[in-house]
Amino acid sequence: MHKLNVVGKRSPMLDALEKATGQARFTDDLSLPGMLFGKILRSPHPHAKILHVDLSGALKVKGVQGAISGKDIPRKKYGIVPMAKDEYALAIDKVRYIGDEVAAVAAASLDAAEEAISKIRVDYEVLPAVFDPLESMKPGAPVIHEEVPNNISASIRKEFGNVEKAFLESDFVFENDFETQAINHAPLEPHAALSTADHSGKVTLWSSTQIPFFLRRNLATTLDIPESKVRVIKPKVGGGFGQKIDLYAKDFCAAFFAMKMKKPVKFVYEREEMFTSTRQRHPFRIRLKTGMKKDGTIHAQQFRAIADGGAYNSTAPLMITLACYFIMLPYRLENLLFEGYHVYTNKPVGGAMRGHGIPQVRFAVEAQLDMISEKMGIDPLEIRLKNAFLAGEPHPAKLLVQSCGFSDTLKKAAEGIGWAEKRGKLPFGRGVGLAGASFPSGVSNMSHISSGAVVKIERDGSITLLTGAADIGQGAETVISQIAAEELGVLLEDIRITAADTEITPLDPGTFGSGVTLRAGNAARMAASEARGKLLEAAAEKMEADIKDLEIRDRRVFSKENPERGMSFQEAVKVYQYSDRPMPIVGTGSYMPPAKEPTTLLKEDGNFSPAYSFMTQAAEVQVDTATGKITVLNMVAAHDCGRAINPMLVEGQLEGSVVGGMGQALYEDVMTEKGQVLNPSFLDYGIPTAMEAPSINSVEVETDDPEGPFGAKESGEGTQLAPAPAIINAIYDAIGVRFNILPVTPEKVLEALQKKE
């Protein structure tokens, strides 16, 4: 690859100064004249029939202008996966968890809205509820959705190879149970929506969303109006991590009231609502059986995974499918039998969260791999290296892995943490561990999966870039601009980007599945390339050169053969104009991941993603054996992201992921008692503070993926797959205790140490 000028630079995010000065506008920072404020009334029961909702008390509160309940809205179900729609914006016949939406008000002030909510009277018929997924699967359990009598709303049973035979051929068989907990995404910005409607019935919605175009579709469906009547604009979004993928009652209600009352309406969630009534990472119960060959080859695996889905589906079928397929990477595995269930319970709802179903199963695999390596007397690093998948190998599930730096990430992480000197050799209480993982870079060929971009070269030589991609703080706009600037041969500062407005910017699926850089990046590159071609045509004519001999770099068009010959980018634009070519110079790009046996995996095998990232996390921990307190001292995150378009932002992704993963390992747990969240606050729900943050060493492994823009894959989600097992494995190295249930609190450590004595 030729020398890159903009790609590969540690450029600050384009909007960093806006954010540093308070100018950046998030949804709640917006207001419109005459705006009303909304609030939602939520169910205090985990499971109940709604007999009657009396809104009259609310309507009497001074300043209240509207109140609605489920029976006032179109009977249109929504859900992020079309085949799994099971939710109304406001509950219609019954409520299914504590926090389910029952009614909403809009008022001239928040004070009035809050008061009004307390004046709504609801008659419920309380129904028996079920909180444990295993109970919920039993015959006779309370039925949560009538259409799903067994409460199993999504399941997968999938066999690769011949598992029965493979277990017979195995020299050793291991079987263990694992459990993971509910994790809240906890983005710092609470969910918010502001909507306004005009007299033609057109609705505009500003929302803290990570997928504006899907939101447009879901909003149109639930409001029962054409998609063309909905415009979704994404202002700055304060983190999402998957939680801002779904449509929420706040989106619907803001739009519904706006249409009804022809006034702007804003809804903002309380932190408590973020914990009780948005989405969380599914808790999993896992039984994992693994057959090993004497030489350390993983020969067969059998998985039974039960995901506690809470009251609704959200991404259920996709989540459980991802969990299955990503057992098949990053290790070579010929024989797998996977049984996975997404089970309804009367609890907060599971959804996509950074890693989406994979962190849970990865924890099981990576923790068990360490047990196996110990029993078999093989170094955990060796066993991983031995089974590491390689680029270009045929994959039993037909995944097409064109680039793979997994082995390198293993070696680099081990080196970074000091594996050779430390593993098994540190004093009691101190230990190191590692774990590996793989993640898709977006999804191939699912409906709504293409990404578009428009590049305009303006008269002054500056560039306008339109992308539908949704930057939620990860820096997507910066990275996409870097890609466009590189392709055009200009500087990053020449790019002005407008993003994520369904009316102005081209279609994009949004931020999920770690596909943004690859998908929107490729689209931007295509658009830039097309615009560049048009410009070069004019320049070539003027220079009497072959267009193939021309190159643009650093705002200069020149001949590759004779670099002295050339002109500035701006001159080239002039040349273009004065050669009577039509202005403006526009390039467009529509990118869809290549259709080499593409699939959603939901029905058939095939290639799921255009590219796969690989990573290893290594941890060094200190366990205070007197109190059970665990301190993560160092983490090394070695990541094959193909190519770092912006190494500083990649590091940022890795560091944030590591600390989030550490939260999953040690601190975080959405606890419920009879369906009620016990710790819906940052006081009791322990997202790590700066005091807990370990020192983190990020190591980028570049493999230049052939499909990724300038070789780039993903770095957003994959890194959150392995920190927890790496830490758990390090704890074992430190104190010789295995933890198969997350999180590992000091209380559990203490108990285990006492048992051990």
Added chain:
Amino acid sequence: MKHILKLHVNGEDYEILTEIHKTLLEVLREDLGLTGTKRGCDLGTCGACTVLIDGKPSLSCLTLAAAVRDKKITTIEGLAKDGELHPLQKAFAEKGAIQCGFCTPGMILTSKAFLDENLKPKEEEVKKAISGNLCRCTGYVKIVEAVLSVSEKQ
């Protein structure tokens, strides 16, 4: 109940008619349009609403606006002096200490108050100082780096 409230924010005097039970956060955002101060939890647990009151970091969601009438209030909008950004603002941007940016205003103001009191802090002291400002994006690494880089230049 409404009252006339005089506030001194970012070097300017404001006089507004507002409700007496409003927090400083609400007055800043709703009455003065200073939306740089963020509402992350509204219960004093996340630090996003931190402003400086007489130079000290204060959670504006747990401060009655009426109670700070005679104080000097600094929000993120008032940190730059004569068009020149505060070194912390620059350092946060340059070092990648900002991702989604929602914790940033509070984080920067807390750091400023801290650096004003501690010229040459150790890394552990920086971590402690910003530990009431939660961030879910960065893992804090680059934030600590940014604060230390400014202290080194002091």
Added chain:
Amino acid sequence: MRLPQFEYVEPKTLKEASKMLASDKKTVVLAGGTDLLVNMKHRVIEPRRVINLKAIPKLDHITAGKDGLRIGALTTLHDIASSPLIQEQYPAVGQAAGEVGAYAHQAMGTLGGNLCQENRCRFYNQSPFWRGVRSPCYKAGGDLCHVVKKSGKCHSAYCGDMAPALIVLDAQVKVTGPDGERFFPLKKLYNQNGKKPLSLKTGEILKEVFIPPSSGKTLYLKWRLRDSLEFPILSLSLHMETDGKGQVKKARIVFSSVGEGPVEAVSAEKMLKGKLLDERMIEKVSEQAVKEISPMRTSIHSPAYKRKMAAILVRQALEELRNAE
């Protein structure tokens, strides 16, 4: 979450404030607000009138005298934690202040507010929506307790950091009431009643804390999951005076978060008196101290765990002070 409506007043003297407070049951005093305003947003306290103490002069000071140290009730925890005087003479007090919440809580929170903060309970420190799942409990104006069903009273816990460190130092408090001032041991401020934890009489306001000169060593140990932001799961302060040859002359052990007020392990203290601090003694004392606390399921941490940790903390504290000899 909005605050409820109230009347707001700024008296200029403590006396005036005290009179206002005495005149109406639904009036409260406000200091840093970091405890009160959360409770008001949660609607567990809905005052008709709020008296801001911060406008009253001369309540914010740290003054050293021959007979000890005086700290004004409105002194912020941050000022206490960073006071060289306190760091030198009563380091455990400074340390306790430096471990309350995080930086901003310390910069806002006052000593008086910390000592007078409301008791805590996982059923009480919640929003109206959350509490609406159950019927109201004693502390929220109802007539039952969700923690101990048939006990007939509230078991909420005092969870402040400052009281233990001050009580072991024999701190006294001065309060101003409508009819004058009272001076009494800080320990007596707490009446071990979850529903109404403070012994202040109608209209009384904490004015000053006095710490007598102290010999011996003091320690404050706070236990929590994360090293910032959180209230203690439990904490303890240990004060010990020895004869220089390892024999204990006097010891005091006070816990936070394990009872309806700060809990002093009186029998454990007695056990220590006149004894040599050897391994066996440490073991016996920590066992005894655990018997004297009464944690209930008022937080997300189990009473059993609190007991286990209490024993560990007492042991650590005793060992640390012994080794510091």
